[in-house]
Amino acid sequence: MSEGFVLQSAEVIPIDAVAIFHFNDVNVSISFLSDTSGLFPSIFPQESPIGKFLSLSGTFGGEITLSFHYSAKNEVSPIAVLDLPQVPVSGKETEVLLRKLGAVSESSYNGIEIYSGRGLKIFRNGNRIIASPSLILIQSSIRHFKTKSSIMDNHDFRRMLTHTHEGDDKLFINIQQAGKFFSGYTDYRFWRYSDFMSKISSWSAFSIDRELKGVSLNGKFFNYRGKAEFSEIFSNIEGEKSEVWNLLPYNTYGALVLSVEDFNALLDSYYEHRRSYNVVEEVEYERCKDWFLTQKPAEVVLALIPYKSESRWVTLIRSEVRRGSGRKVASTFEFKGALATLFGKSFSYNPEKFVVTSGKWQLIGDEDMIREFASGDFEKYTLGDFMEQGEAGDMLTGSDSPLKVVANVSMMQDSVASVFRDPAHERVAVWLHKKNYQVLFFQIFPDLDKKSVDFSLSVISQRVPNLREPDTELVNVPDTVRIPVGPFLITKGQKEKMYLEQMPDNKLRLIYTDGRGIWAIPFTAPLRGFVEEVDYFSNKKFQMLFASGNKLYLLDKTGRYTGPFPKSVDSLILLGPKVYEHNGDFSIMLLHTDNKLRLYDRNCKPVEGWQDITTEEMIEGFPELMKIGECQYWILRTRLRTLIYRHSGEKIGDLSGKNTLLPDTKIRILSGTKVAVTTRKGKEISLDLQSGEIKKIRKRGKLF
Incomplete structure (x- = not known):
C-alpha cells in the first residue's frame, strides 16, 4: 500500500481475527500485555504460554503482532507473530529461540514443520516465528499463508489501515464481532449487552500511552x-x-x-x-x-x-x-x-x-x-x-x-x-x-x-495516600444507637493482652494493659464500634478487622494494613463489623445507616442468597446466631420485641400483634424445630422454625 499503516505480519494472520495488537518492540508488548501495574491484571501472565513466549522473545528484540480468534468453545485464543531483527542476519536466531522454548518437532502441515514447546504450537518462516496455544489456529495460519489469503482480505480492515497513521504500537479491534469477546471473556449474564457493543462501530484503531x-x-x-x-x-x-x-x-x-x-x-x-x-x-x-x-x-x-x-x-x-x-x-x-x-x-x-x-x-x-x-x-x-x-x-x-x-x-x-x-x-x-x-x-x-x-x-x-473518607456527618447516627469507642481488647495470637484504642485525633494506637504504647498510626475517621480478631490467612496470626465510612480494614499487630484491604461495601456502615465463626471460616455482619443488617463473606462480598434484615424500629445491635437441631437461626432483639430469622435472613412466622415476642424472651427447645417463646402479654407459644406455624404450648422442654 502506498499510504497508511503497513502490517507486514498480516500475511500469516487468518481472516477471522477479531482483534490485532502490533508492537514495533516486543519488550514494549511485555510491559503492556504481561505487566501487573494497571487497573486490571495482565492479559498474558508471565506463567502463561504466550507470557513465556513474550518474555523469552524480549532478549532477541524485533516486532510482535498478536491476533485474537474466536473458537466454538466460547473462547478467544491468540496467535503471536514475532519478526526477529533482520540485522545481523545469522540465520540462527529462530533456532536459539526454539531451543529456549523447549520446542521439538511434532508434525507437518501443508509441508511446514510444526513444533511443540511450553504449551505452544509453533512454526517458523524465515526470520519469523508464529506461535499459539491452539493447534487449529496454527494450522489455519499455515493454510492462509500457503493460499496467500489473510486478514487483508477483510475489506473494512484494509480500508481502516489506509487511514491509520504509522506508529509504534497499534491496536485494531473488529467492533462488529464484540459478541465474541463477550462470550470469550465475560460471564453469561452480560452477553445481552454484546448487541449494543457490536453497533458502536465497524472497526477501531488506537494507540497505547502507558x-x-x-x-x-x-x-x-x-x-x-x-x-x-x-x-x-x-x-x-x-x-x-x-x-x-x-x-x-x-x-x-x-x-x-x-x-x-x-x-x-x-x-x-x-x-x-x-x-x-x-x-x-x-x-x-x-x-x-x-x-x-x-x-x-x-x-x-x-x-x-x-x-x-x-x-x-x-x-x-x-x-x-x-x-x-x-x-x-x-x-x-x-x-x-x-x-x-x-x-x-x-x-x-x-x-x-x-x-x-x-x-x-x-x-x-x-x-x-x-x-x-x-x-x-x-x-x-x-x-x-x-x-x-x-x-x-x-x-x-x-x-x-x-x-x-x-x-x-x-x-x-x-x-x-x-x-x-x-x-x-x-x-x-x-x-x-x-x-x-x-x-x-x-x-x-x-x-x-x-x-x-x-x-x-x-x-x-x-493508591492515593490519605484518600478522603466520607465526612462523619454523612453518617446519621440515631440517638438510640450507642457506638462503642473502645479501647478494644485484643487477646488472640499473643501471650499478653493488648488494647487497640482510637485517640481524639482519630489515630489508632496499640497499647499494653498497663497503658504502655506499642505503636500509633494515622487514621482519619471514627471506627464503627467494633474491632474483631480474625485469622484471615489461616496461619494462626490474627489480624484486627474494623470499619469506617463504607470500608473495612485489616490491620496486623505491627501496625501494617494487610491482605486485599481496605474493601468497600455499597452502603455506609453504622455499626460493625460483627464476626461469626463457622467451620473454620467466618462471616461478617454490618449494620448500615439505612437500618439494615447485611451478611458478608470473608472477602466482604454479600453472602449469596442473603435477605437483608430490617425492622420498623431502630436496630441497635447484632443478632445472636443460635443452633437448633441441624440448622442455625438469627435471634434479633430490639427495644420493642424479639424476631427470629433463618440463616438466610428470611423472617420466620408472623410475630406481630398478639404474637409479638418480649424483647428478652427465653427460647426453649420443645422438639425437632419447635421452640417455646413468650409474647409481650406473658403467654408462651410454640413456634415451628421450619414452617413458621404458631400454636399454644402443650409441653415444656429443656431451657436452651
Missing part, C-alpha cells in the same frame, strides 16, 4: 455502516464541559454525560441512528423532542448511585438558565419515558417518578433519592471532590467531548470483577483490591477529517 498511574488508549472509530453505528451520532456534534461532577455524590458508580452545544442537532443525529433500526415512532418522538427542547438543555446525565443498600438511577438535566422559584420541592414527573424515546434504552432504567428543580438542574428519579439530592447532603463530598484527589480529576473537569462515560471502579470493585468469567474473574477480583483509586473515563469526539470518530479511554489505577 503512564505511571494508568493507560490511555487514543484512536478512531471507523464507521462503514453509516448512521447504524452508534459512534456516528457524534461525528458532527461539538461538545462542552460538564458541570455535574460537583452535584453527584462521591460514591457514584458511574455516569453517562451528554453535554453539547446544540441539542437539536444531537437529537436529529440520534433520530437517524434509531431510524436505521426501525425503532422510532414518529409522533411520540416529536412530542418528546418538543418537550425536551423547551427545557433549553445544556447537559443530560444518567447516573447510578448506591443508596439505602440498593443501586438507584437518577437523571439530571441542566438548562442554560435557572428555572423556577428555586424551591426544592419534589413533584410527579409527567414525561416518563421521554428521555428513553430520545436517547435510548439506558434512560428507561430510571423509574422517573419524581422531579426536583434546583437552579439550572432538574433531578429525576424515585422520591427518596430525589429528596436526598434536594437536602444538599450529597454536595458535602461530591464525585468531583473524590476525583480531584487522583489523576482523573483534571480529565473530568477539562473534557469538552459531547459524550463522556465515567466508571468509578473504586466504589464497585467486586461488581466489576463479576463481569468476567473464570479464570479471569478471580485474578481481576484480587487485583482490583490492590489500589484505592480506580477510574475508567471514556470520551467521543468529532473528527475533522470526517472519515472517522475520535475516542479516548483512560484507565487509571493508583
